[in-house]
Structure formats: structure tokens, C-alpha cells
Amino acid sequence: MSDAPDAPTEIDKHLPENRPPVPEPAAETIDVRRGMFRADGTGDTSGYGGLVRAIQLPGASQRPYGGWFDAAADQLERVLPDFGDAIEKVVVDRDELTLFVRRERLTQVMQALRDDPTLRFEMCMGVSGAHYPHETGRELHAVYPLMSVTHNRRIRVEVVCSDEDPHIPSVTSVYPGNDWHEREAWDFFGIVFDGHPALTRIEMPDDWPGHPQRKDYPLGGIPVEYKGAQIPPPDERRAYS
């Protein structure tokens, strides 16, 4: 018979030991830090002032991505016209798939991710902003975690924009539940979600100046006296860079 017991079956191919090795993603440098205690000039007497450390986030991954990630990427490629233009890069890190989407194509990609029956990411779990002031031209990131109840999967969509042009299209037309989340990201990071029905501040008072969770916005606080010593506020204390 052709079905010998040790012939590899469809299931065997997906066992961890039979999967093709996933290549290590290249790292992407977003910042270079010097010294050890974030002290400039003569303040640092530790002798560690000459240290140089590159801040590197996981970079683009090459195929195969491993697991169901390849099948999902293939399907998105099929349903999305001009896939290479819409998806900047794909990052697989810690068993999580991140699609970096060019902002012009965001709503289209989200629509495809939601509506295609084999993708079917019905739920968007909001949007989380992040500020990388040293990534010139890509300072502001918006991160959308998506979940598929149908297939029990999660992926992440990430969109970047610059400080000079902080505009990202709103996805509230695809995922109405992102309404408040986008208002929060506007409030805290100053990302303007074009097409949002009412992009106003949500956590801070309406007349608040600035966007508090950006890295250039100070934490605030006053020095506190403790047992005779002056303790500076947390953002002015010595830190390990």
C-alpha cells in the first residue's frame, strides 16, 4: 500500500521538529546611546562615559515565517492588490507576526484582514501609540493588535508616520470600536487620525497643551525630602541608559 506508516503526513509537516528553520530576523537600529547613567559632561565620574550602545529592535523577517504566518501572508497577498507596496515589511518576533503597513494603504489592508474568510480578524483591540524620537522620519508608531475569533489567531499591524506630518488614516470605518482608542492615541501622542468622526482629547482636559506620553514630554514632579536628603523627581534621577 502507498500509505506506509512512516510516510510523512500532512500533520507531520507541521510538527515543530519538521518545520523549516525560521531565519533570525535582522536587527534595526533606532537609537545609539552613550555613557551609562544618562549624565552628560562632567557629571559622570563612573568611568563608564565612553560606553556606546545601539538600541536595536527586531528587523524585517524573511520567509518562511513559520507556523500559520506563511499561509496568512500568502492569503493577504492574494486578496490585496499590490501587496509589496502596501506592506513595508513583515517582522516575526517572539511568535508574534507584525505587518508594517504603509499608512496610505492602512484602511484597505484592515478591510482585507477583516473581511477575507480565511483571514477574518473580526476584532481590533485598539491602537497603541509609541514614540521613537531618534527614528528620523518615522518617529510615531501606531500599533493595532488584531484578533480572529474564528481562527483563534492574533496579528499586529504597525503604521509609522513622522513628527512633521503626524497623519494616519482612521480605521473607525472598518473597526468602529477603535473610536476611543484613536482619540487616546491622539491625546497622548498627537497622532492625527484622518477621517475619525470626532478626534478630541479623551483622557486629558480639552485645553491641555502638548501630548503627555511622547518621549520629549517631561514626566513632571518635584524634589522630595526624605530623611534629610533631597530626592529628585523620577525623570531627573540617575538612570541606566
Place this chain on the structure above:
Amino acid sequence: MTDQQEQQSADAYSTSRETTEGTVYTVSGQDWDTLAAGLGETSDERIVVNMGPQHPSTHGVLRLILELDGETVTNCRLGIGYLHTGIEKNCEYRNWTQGVTFVTRMDYLAPLFNEYAYVAGVERLLGIQDEIPERANVIRVLMMELNRISSHLVALATGGMELGALTPMTFGFRDREEILDVFEMITGLRMNHAYIRPGGVSQDLPPGAIDRIRDLLTLLPKRLADLEGLLVGNAIWMQRTSGVGYLDLTGCMALGITGPVLRATGLPHDLRKSQPYCGYESYEFDVPTETTCDAYGRFLIRIAEMKESLKIVEQCLDKLKPGPVMVADKKIAWPAQLALGGDGLGNSLDHIRHIMGQSMEALIHHFKLVTEGFSVPAGQVYTAIESPRGELGVHLVSDGGTRPYRVHFRDPSFNNLQAAPAMAEGSMIADVIAAIASIDPVMGGVDR
């Protein structure tokens, strides 16, 4: 001056002023007579009521802006932000372990869930999620499930109070206190525990804790039965809740609603079952659902979930085997130890004696790890767990340093509150209260 106007000016808290939008009245309760008399003067039937943020039935510092036509709500908008404390930003200035102390204060009725969601993220960033000792994971599940019961008890207690059922309120808070007593014994605090730490839990269960939990397991079913007897099938309660705050599966999907509100539409979506974490795959429990899509269904689900949680706690006690409660890697495991003294939980004197009197290396190690903390490899993760209110997600970014680069909590209350207009518009003003109570928002989590 008429009598009415005299009365109005005499009451400093019930004033009116003219704006471009019409007359604005300030009412602070018990002075509705004054207002009602004044209202007769306006011809417009449309009235905008600002309820909250300090109102006993808005479930915390939530502000409801209701446009009314008679007693029917035609428009409902929510104002939040009154409890914003900047926890996410603060975490960026503390080390990874200190973050636990901050995030536990977000959703203050479910502190252990905040802690675990955050810690799970840190552990995945570190890549140590498989090295967490079995005992630590069992204790985490045990604590989380007890916390789920205490959180649901408050949901029922405050929900009952807001609808005028005061006995369930006293019952709910009384029974919650029994659970908080156990928490206090184990973690040292009733709330804001900072008990679940990256790598495990801050300390093992103290002597006598198991017996205490076993006592709780015999007491709580009786107490839950009392609470259930008061409300389930109660004609008044059902009139106030059934058919109220309707939101079907389509609405839930569109708005990203999770938790009891979603399960009341018949979808058995529970992350403990569908994407198990912390060893939930090895526990026997059911995911209760209802198909009524209303406030009463959500109430029934909370009742049923508390019973399921009791089942899980029971299994936890059987699973507890002696062993470490912190990861073996000394570069991550918190060196300080706590011990139960005569005046409660505090620093372990044995540990202090060891680092101060016996081992210089132990002191250096302690000092390094406590002041600097451990480095976490760069990258980002999103971890999600099933909190009492739905999917609690944490987005963590590390730049490879000893502090988080970004901490974001996707709090279920924040997201689910968006459903309030969909539930409330077109209903009576009294049903708005029932609808909001059935979402069970915790403003500490909403505003963070």
C-alpha cells in the same frame, strides 16, 4: 420677586444662568422642586442632563451627557478622564519589576489581573515563560480566580445598589471582604498587591493560607446562594434588567466588546479556553453563556462565572505541590524576601542578616538587581488575558534596557464603555443606569 425665585436665590446650590445654548441649571440633589418650577418657563422639551462625574449611580467618576426627550434618552455621550493618573508614562521611569506596583492600581477591582497581564508580557519579552515554576503558576491562577470572584461580587453589589437593591450591595461587599482578608494574609494588602512579579510571585503562601482558602471554599458557595436567591428570578430585578442594555453579537464584534457582555450574546469566547495562559488548559471549567444579550443575561453570567472560579480554586489547591515560586535564573529573580512578622508582612530578617552580615556578594547582587533591575531584550509583545471584564491586553515595548520603553494597557472597561450609547439611546433614563452597571466599568482601568 415671586416666591419661587426667592427660593431659588436662597439655595446657593441650585442656580441657573443663561448661555447661548439655553438656560443651564445646576442641581445637586434634593432640590428638584426648585428646578421643576423653573423648567416650566422654557418652551423647549429637549433637555440635556449632565449626570456625574460625581454621581452615586454612574459606577465611579463617569460623566454621562444625556439628551432627553421627556424621559427617553435620545443621545448619550460619555466623558471620561477624571481618574487619569499617567500610570503608563510613569512605568517608563521605573524598572521592569517596579512596573508591577504601578499597573496593579489601574483596574483596582482586579489588581492581580493587571499584574499578571503585565508580568506575562515581561516574561515573553525575556523568553522565560516556560521556565516559570509550576507552583508559581498555580498560585497565580488561584489568586486570579479568587480575584475574579471578588470583582464580580462588587459588580453585582454596586449594580444592585444603583438599581435600588441595597441588600445585595451589603451581601456583595461583605463576601468580597472575606476574599480580601485572604489576599491580605497572602500578599500583605487587600488591594494593590504587587504580588505577581516577573519570574514568579513575590513570596510563597504563608502557613495557614491553604486552610484559610479551604474555609473560604466552604463559606462562599452558601453566601453566593444567598445572593443568588435575592436576585435570580426576582420580579423587580428582572423588570429592571431583562431586555435592558441590549447589544447583540454584531454590535459586540463591531465595537470590540469582550467579557460577560460578549458571552451574553451566546458566543463562548473566553481567552482562558481559547488561548490558554498560565496553565489554564489543565483546569476543568465551563464558559457560561446566555443568549438574551441584555443586562439580566450578563448578571446571570457573572453569577455562573463565580461558581466556575470556585471550581478552579478547588483544583488549584489539589495541584499545589511544594517547590520554588520564583524562576531559578538569579539574574531575574527578585533577591529580597518577605516574611510574616508580628506586625504583618515585611522584609525577611533572615535575608537582611544574610546580605548585611554574611555575604558581600549577596549584598552587591541585591543592590544591583533592586536599584538597576534586569535588562530585557529589545522588542515588543502584546499579551492578553481574560479579566473579569473582558480582554485585558498589554502592549510592551523594550529597548533592551532596564526600564520599559512603552507600556500600554488595553483595558476592557475602556473599550466596553463605548457600547453605552448603543445600549442606552432610545431607552428610558432609568435604564441607562442598568446598562452601564451591566458593562461593569472600573474607572481606574478606563482612565489609567
